[in-house]
Amino acid sequence: MAKIIIVGGSLGGLLVGNLLRSKGHEVDILEKVPGSLDGRGAGIVPHPILIKALEMCGITIDHDLGVPVQRRVTLDQQGNTIADLELPQIFTSWGRLYHLLKENFPEKNYHSGKNVVSFGENSQEVMVHCDDGTSYNGELLIASDGLRSVIRAILAPQIKPVYTGYVAWRGVCEEAALSKYMKDTLFPYFSFGLPEGEQMLGYPVAGNNNDLSIGHRKYNFVWYRQAPEDTVLKDLLTDADGVFHPQGISPIQVNWKHIAAVRQAAKNNLAPQFAEVLEKTGMVFFQPIYDVYSEKVAFNRVALMGDASFVARPHVGMGVSKAAEDALSIVNNIELHGATPKALEQYQKERLIPCQRVIARAQYLGKFMTAQGQEELKNNHIGIAHRVMEETAVDISDIIMSDDLIPEEL
Ligand SMILES: Cc1cc2nc3c(=O)[nH]c(=O)nc-3n(C[C@H](O)[C@H](O)[C@H](O)COP(=O)(O)OP(=O)(O)OC[C@H]3O[C@@H](n4cnc5c(N)ncnc54)[C@H](O)[C@@H]3O)c2cc1C
Structure with missing residues (x-):
């Protein structure tokens, strides 16, 4: 079984951490915020893939998941x-998911107040360094450190939030x-x-x-x-x-x-x-x-996931479900190829295009906010209202797999 380091202990990090543990791997999560992250998020639309990931983590979803x-x-x-x-x-709610995932993950392997500032790598492992002088090593490093990912800034400084x-x-x-x-x-x-x-x-x-x-x-x-x-x-x-x-x-x-x-x-x-x-x-x-848009999410023994790899505008309501899908793909490929660069390469192959398509879809939904979208709204208020209701925060897994991602008009 492998030893894996995760940077970022929010929903993305906890999803991949729990899934890896369910397969028997030794996992350490490093989170820069000391104490609980409670109170950070608000409402979340859980798509089927998120429910599947939670179940695979061993978390029972009963009737009280939400409203x-x-x-x-x-x-x-x-x-x-x-x-x-x-x-x-x-x-x-964000808090509900956070508690389910946090309580399912061993406290001794969740390290709060660990601000990762750099990492080094050799042919066998990755060594992660925190600003308090501590270091952690593993065969792979999964970066789930969000919109302003430090790991992404080191590996792909050209990718910046737009x-x-x-x-x-x-x-x-x-x-x-x-x-x-x-x-x-x-x-x-x-x-x-x-x-x-x-x-x-x-x-x-x-x-x-x-x-x-x-x-x-x-x-x-x-x-x-x-x-x-x-x-x-x-x-x-x-x-x-x-x-x-x-x-x-x-x-x-x-x-x-x-x-x-x-x-x-x-x-x-x-x-x-x-x-x-x-x-x-x-x-x-x-x-x-x-928007955060990446051309590459696997870098030898390091992978970017969740908001560290792509951020789609919230109109799609996909952030947490996307992180779940990233996590499932990472874990599945580690099962198939071991904790190796090959596993992360395969993860990239699976996830790059779907994630790029989620960004495109979210940008399309954001167009209702632009001058062009406003013109449409003026001419066809009720029609656009229906379209916004039909397309906001719905499961788009089928759409992402097809080429008809963006409707003709708009
Ligand atoms: C307005 C709005 C509405 C949204 N609505 C929805 C919705 O309805 N449904 C949905 O699914 N998603 C929604 N999202 C998106 C969702 O919140 C995120 O996509 C999702 O939580 C992914 O989280 P993550 O774990 O990848 O990143 P984050 O939640 O950003 O977590 C990154 C973690 O890494 C830690 N970290 C950062 N740097 C370091 C470091 N150097 N060392 C150690 N730790 C570090 C941070 O402290 C943080 O805890 C919304 C977002 C916004 C802005």
């Missing part, structure tokens, strides 16, 4: 439903804080709003401690808004004390004036139900949306 939702609706600015679609799905021109304002609101009107007309659905140049969506997720009971759940929203890089984004990334955070600002540092402004914009631009959600959400924050 079942039967329908999607689009609301106009007055709060009326202008389009709807039957599409049953379950919405789980800003898309818009951000996602996000937050999670307590169900109990919402009005009956909101709970009747918005809460039970995967809901959309399409104001000019923007896209709002929201859905119910579990409450604290995975509480799925009525009155104790939460409502998760994602509001895509234009933010040109040199002006609006720069301002958004500057905190209330005037400090600029070019690599990303943490939720608690977002300037209160920006939060007040976005709540006001919600009242002006969105259905009143969505405006209520923003007003009642304690922590409103934003994430700039990036």
Whole structure:
């Protein structure tokens, strides 16, 4: 059995770590954040491949994975439903998946507070070095260290996150804080709003401690808004004390004036139900949306996976499922070829084109935010509303395997 090092102990790292352990390998996960990563993510749409990966990790998925939702609706600015679609799905939360995976992985092999800064390699193994002077070695190194991967920056410095021109304002609101009107007309659905140049969506997720009971759940929203890089984004990334955070600002540092402004914009631009959600959400924050596109994900004894290899805009709702698929492919190829460069080469062969296609699909969905998409929306609001509902965060495994990835128009 092999000894394998994973850099990054978030969902991607935990998925591949658990899968490797289920096959008997010795695995160490190095995570730079000290303590729990709890509270980091919000809602997640679990596609079938993610459920399969969890089951293969030995994690039993019972009826309480998340909140079942039967329908999607689009609301106009007055709060009326202008389009709807039957599409049953379950919405789980980032925290739920994190706990399932973390509790399934041995504590002694999960090393928190380990910030990896470099690595070295010979013909037999890889040696990983942390900024506290400690080192770990293994036959393979799997880099699941996210959007700004240090390992990717060493191996392929030319690959950089490319800003898309818009951000996602996000937050999670307590169900109990919402009005009956909101709970009747918005809460039970995967809901959309399409104001000019923007896209709002929201859905119910579990409450604290995975509480799925009525009155104790939460409502998760994602509001895509234009933010040109040199002006609006720069301002958004500057905190209330005037400090600029070019690599990303943490939720608690977002300037209160920006939060007040976005709540006001919600009242002006969105259905009143969505405006209520923003007003009642304690922590409103934003994430700039990036594309990361790779031409290579295997480098001898090192592989990139999850957000370290590709980041697709969240319209596809695929981030965690993609990480699961990467993990399954890595583990399967190690079973077939041992912990060798050949296994990682085969992983690259399997995953490169599907991942590149997920990026293309996500860029296509992002086009509804562009001038061209807006023109379409003006001419055919209801038609586009239906299309957005049909295409956002759905299982696209069949589409990815075909050449008809991008519809003709748009
Ligand atoms: C607005 C938005 C909405 C989203 N919605 C969805 C959705 O509905 N469904 C879905 O599936 N996905 C969604 N995603 C994407 C999803 O969150 C990620 O794709 C997924 O979590 C993949 O995670 P990862 O483990 O690869 O990377 P990350 O979660 O970024 O984890 C990387 C880890 O590596 C650690 N790390 C970084 N550098 C080092 C270092 N030098 N040493 C040690 N550790 C290090 C970090 O601390 C972090 O814990 C969304 C993303 C955004 C921005």
